[in-house]
Amino acid sequence: MSSGGAAGGAVGEGAARGIRLLIADDEHLIRGALVALLNLEPDIEVVASADNGVAAVEQAVATSPDVCLLDLEMPEADGIEAAARILAAVPTRVVIVTRHARPGVLRRALASKVSGFVPKSTPAEELAQVIRDVAAGRRYIDPEIAATALTAERCPLTDRELDALRHSRSTMSVQQIAERLHLAPGTVRNYLSSAMTKLDASSRHEAAERAWQQGWI
Amino acid sequence: MSSGGAAGGAVGEGAARGIRLLIADDEHLIRGALVALLNLEPDIEVVASADNGVAAVEQAVATSPDVCLLDLEMPEADGIEAAARILAAVPTRVVIVTRHARPGVLRRALASKVSGFVPKSTPAEELAQVIRDVAAGRRYIDPEIAATALTAERCPLTDRELDALRHSRSTMSVQQIAERLHLAPGTVRNYLSSAMTKLDASSRHEAAERAWQQGWI
DNA sequence: CCCCGATCGTGACAAATGTCACTGCCCTAG
DNA sequence: CTAGGGCAGTGACATTTGTCACGATCGGGG
Numbered sequence: 001m002s003s004g005g006a007a008g009g010a011v012g013e014g015a016a017r018g019i020r021l022l023i024a025d026d027e028h029l030i031r032g033a034l035v036a037l038l039n040l041e042p043d044i045e046v047v048a049s050a051d052n053g054v055a056a057v058e059q060a061v062a063t064s065p066d067v068c069l070l071d072l073e074m075p076e077a078d079g080i081e082a083a084a085r086i087l088a089a090v091p092t093r094v095v096i097v098t099r100h101a102r103p104g105v106l107r108r109a110l111a112s113k114v115s116g117f118v119p120k121s122t123p124a125e126e127l128a129q130v131i132r133d134v135a136a137g138r139r140y141i142d143p144e145i146a147a148t149a150l151t152a153e154r155c156p157l158t159d160r161e162l163d164a165l166r167h168s169r170s171t172m173s174v175q176q177i178a179e180r181l182h183l184a185p186g187t188v189r190n191y192l193s194s195a196m197t198k199l200d201a202s203s204r205h206e207a208a209e210r211a212w213q214q215g216w217i
Numbered sequence: 218m219s220s221g222g223a224a225g226g227a228v229g230e231g232a233a234r235g236i237r238l239l240i241a242d243d244e245h246l247i248r249g250a251l252v253a254l255l256n257l258e259p260d261i262e263v264v265a266s267a268d269n270g271v272a273a274v275e276q277a278v279a280t281s282p283d284v285c286l287l288d289l290e291m292p293e294a295d296g297i298e299a300a301a302r303i304l305a306a307v308p309t310r311v312v313i314v315t316r317h318a319r320p321g322v323l324r325r326a327l328a329s330k331v332s333g334f335v336p337k338s339t340p341a342e343e344l345a346q347v348i349r350d351v352a353a354g355r356r357y358i359d360p361e362i363a364a365t366a367l368t369a370e371r372c373p374l375t376d377r378e379l380d381a382l383r384h385s386r387s388t389m390s391v392q393q394i395a396e397r398l399h400l401a402p403g404t405v406r407n408y409l410s411s412a413m414t415k416l417d418a419s420s421r422h423e424a425a426e427r428a429w430q431q432g433w434i
Numbered sequence: 435c436c437c438c439g440a441t442c443g444t445g446a447c448a449a450a451t452g453t454c455a456c457t458g459c460c461c462t463a464g
Numbered sequence: 465c466t467a468g469g470g471c472a473g474t475g476a477c478a479t480t481t482g483t484c485a486c487g488a489t490c491g492g493g494g
Contacts, residue, residue: 026338027338029339029341029344032344033253033254034246034250036253037250097246099244121245121246124245124253127249171420171426173419173450174450175450183472186474187474189453191473192451193452203452203480375442390481391480402481403443403445408442409481410483419482439490448483454475458471459473460469
């Protein structure tokens with residue numbers, strides 16, 4: 001409602017037009033709180049919000065915000081997928097915010113041309129600054145995550161191994177996985193075994209857990 | 218900051234003194250956003266915040282707030298434990314807010330004399346009203362969760378079975394669990410097996426997962 | 435007193451899971 | 465063409481995990 005985007009007289013910057021922001025997070029409470037927090041900033045105006053990935057895309061197309069703040073964990077389409085679709089359709093910039101900052105996810109996010117990546121452990125004061133940076137065309141990657149992602153090696157797993165691991169996260173017998181993948185049970189065991197070796201795990205569940213934490217699945 | 222607790226001239230209620238609120242959540246960003254959101258309410262004043270359970274207890278003792286808003290998932294001491302300690306030391310009321318609203322957890326929360334229980338999917342507008350209700354001595358339990366908790370049966374598992382299941386959530390071999398519990402491996406398998414039967418699961422991981430979702434472990 | 439049920443605990447057996455050595459296929463380099 | 469390396473797929477074997485039938489211990493009646 002506060003359409004007075006030119007309100008920011010207090011800001012010393014040159015062309016201090018208000019930043020038009022879209023917020024997407026599936027938890028209603030968090031979303032509302034973020035809206036409140038960021039609307040307090042004189043140079044930021046929240047123009048749209050959504051509670052899932054596809055709604056975020058629609059809203060972005062409808063409102064053409066300057067910056068989109070997307071939660072990574074969302075139903076329908078996760079933050080990265082939503083970011084890719086939004087950036088394909090609208091000239092805007094995306095900041096991903098996430099609870100579990102897994103290295104591989106950062107990699108995928110950057111591949112999708114995301115401009116900012118921050119964990120939910122970021123101090124609240126900093127978020128507004130990140131949004132300003134990104135709006136100005138700069139990038140911001142949380143240093144902690146960046147360091148982890150750089151030291152973390154690239155995924156050593158083959159496609160099939162990843163398929164098998166993906167299904168191992170839920171409680172599924174090897175048989176069921178095999179059916180799902182149209183493979184012989186032995187083959188699946190083999191993939192899981194080699195994945196376990198590569199990941200130095202002693203059960204497929206541990207391997208799947210580890211791969212997930214790295215953001216590989 | 219804004220110590221003008223008596224500001225609420227707009228509020229029609231009789232003795233509209235400001236509600237003094239403590240907020241605890243381990244995610245800095247969320248905590249900051251909640252503070253911003255609730256400080257917008259004219260009759261609410263955030264007087265303390267903490268990022269873990271024990272800090273929350275200390276802050277509560279130091280500031281004697283009217284209401285404490287505690288996240289369930291926190292390091293050091295979870296929301297329920299913190300609630301119990303706070304209520305033992307300070308005359309105040311507690312609202313638990315959580316991401317995964319598991320039935321058994323509600324049960325434990327109520328046993329700890331918590332006054333409010335809301336999921337993070339609650340609309341932001343509603344939270345302030347819950348806090349007012351609780352401050353006025355009433356209770357508020359999210360209807361959805363309450364219904365689930367009422368239909369959900371009580372935990373059918375024995376103590377030892379719960380012990381074994383607890384350890385089954387992490388990736389541990391039966392051997393290791395047995396050592397940890399000072400038992401023979403066979404015994405552990407037995408407990409797990411009976412738990413699996415009771416929970417209609419086909420692996421201990423599935424059983425552990427199910428027990429966790431019910432809030433039994 | 436003894437029996438009874440409930441709970442904890444153990445070991446033998448069957449089924450699943452993980453390991454290994456092997457074959458076939460495709461692609462690339464020589 | 466063909467040799468070789470990497471990946472997909474298979475079946476035989478050892479280990480782990482889950483099932484079962486059976487003791488031991490402990491209280492509370494009859």
